Amino acid sequence: MFGSFVIVDDHPLYRSGISALVQERLGLRCSGEASTIAEARQLLAETNPKIAIIDISLQDENGLTLVEECKRLFPAVKVLVVSMHDENLYGERALKAGSHGYVMKHDAPEVLINAIRMILNGQLGITENLKDRLAQRFASGSNNNQVGSLSERELTILSLVGQGYGALEIASALSISVKTVNTHQDHIKQKLSLQSASELRKFAVTWYAGQTRV
Incomplete structure (x- = not known):
């Protein structure tokens, strides 16, 4: 697999781990890391990656704001949200903001790798549980x-x-x-x-x- 990715997370150790995993398993190149929305904006503009892996809890900032900006300013960049928050609570919000996938930080590494593969193949990188929940809401017409x-x-x-x-x-x-x-x-x-x-x-x-x- 060719191309690059960026990671936006305020924990350096976590960024390093994800970077090593994705480069080893998928052959993608890490073109940069950021810990704030301002750093991420500059990084995205300078590197034009295939995919941005974004945490939505960035110290005192809301990472969903960055997801929305990516959709508007960098439409060619795919976005995967990786978060400590339960997908049942925040998964749909992330997708509505413009994310192409959602993975929880306690998920197995294979879940992250599969999500990235799916996103780069033009699919949503979400779990079967979240797919079922979204389908049920669509079928019932309930959107909370x-x-x-x-x-x-x-x-x-x-x-x-x-x-x-x-x-x-x-x-x-x-x-x-x-x-x-x-x-x-x-x-x-x-x-x-x-x-x-x-x-x-x-x-x-x-x-x-x-x-x-x-």
Whole structure:
């Protein structure tokens, strides 16, 4: 296989591991690494790779923003999102942003390699589980439109509420204040037409269970 790839991730050790794996297994050349969106923009413009492997959690930045920019500014570059976040929660969002595939960081190396092969062959590089979930949503006509209106931070908080976290625990986990958590929860309630904190908790638990059910 000929061509090059770039890696965008804020963990140098992880970048090195992925780079070595992809070069050894696929014969692609690593044309550069980046740890921030600004570095990634410059790298993509200078190297014009076949594929960009992007983590969507970049310190205080949202990697999905970079995915959207790639689609708009570098349409010839294929994008594979590699993330610690559950594909059932973020896979569809990544695809909507312009990614051609989604792999979780705890997946086996072969999953990553297969995803890259599929993407470079013009297919979506996603698991059978995510394919089935997307097919079910398409068939049922359900797109979770209300939840889709949430920002990334609001979606994260909804997920944590669904797992039973309280405001103090969420604040600690996200390194933000309880006041900020409460403000986000108010915004979530408005967007989802929920009237109270108890309604939010009930909705979040039900929604999270549905998203993570295999």
